Amino acid sequence: MKKAGLIILMVGLSLSLFAQSGKLSDEKRKEFEAQKIAFFTQEMELTPEEAVVFWPLYNEMQQKMRVENDKIRALTCKKEKTAPVTTEEQAKKNLKTVLDAEQAAWNIKKEYTDRLLKVLPAKKVWLMFEAEQKFRHQLWKKMENKPVPAPR
Numbered sequence: 001m002k003k004a005g006l007i008i009l010m011v012g013l014s015l016s017l018f019a020q021s022g023k024l025s026d027e028k029r030k031e032f033e034a035q036k037i038a039f040f041t042q043e044m045e046l047t048p049e050e051a052v053v054f055w056p057l058y059n060e061m062q063q064k065m066r067v068e069n070d071k072i073r074a075l076t077c078k079k080e081k082t083a084p085v086t087t088e089e090q091a092k093k094n095l096k097t098v099l100d101a102e103q104a105a106w107n108i109k110k111e112y113t114d115r116l117l118k119v120l121p122a123k124k125v126w127l128m129f130e131a132e133q134k135f136r137h138q139l140w141k142k143m144e145n146k147p148v149p150a151p152r
Contacts, residue, residue, distance in 0.1 A: 036135065043131035044124050053119045058128070061112035068108065071101040 040058075041051055075094050116125045 039135055040128065040131045043134065044127040046124065050120055050124065054116065054124075054128075057112060057115055057119070061108060064108045065105050068101040068105040072098050 037055065040046075044050075044054075046054055075098055113125060116128070
């Protein structure tokens with residue numbers, strides 16, 4: 001029970017850091033990452049030996065997936081008001097870009113799942129998927145209670 005309380009406290013602190021500014025400073029980002037590592041390590045029940053092989057692969061996967069997700073966000077989450085898609089050709093191009101990026105992200109996740117299965121038991125890889133969902137859910141719950149920062 002103590003461990004669960006500690007994890008919830010750490011995640012809560014990290015989420016409040018994120019919600020305060022809308023954007024993380026380098027120091028806050030490092031703290032947030034440390035708390036994420038603690039959360040995942042506990043949820044996945046990683047031994048120190050497993051953590052040494054897991055984290056480099058996981059971080060590499062996340063970095064590659066971030067590139068693909070940024071492509072999607074560039075088209076679907078524009079902050080400034082730009083002209084809407086005006087031509088059928090532009091709409092087709094945008095759709096292809098988004099679908100290609102989603103496919104690439106899926107391929108990355110599949111590749112790294114296969115790589116992780118070579119160094120970790122399947123149960124722990126499955127627990128990684130669950131930890132990602134739990135962590136994301138906690139992040140959303142925390143953000144629901146915070147006001148949205150004003151655009152800059």
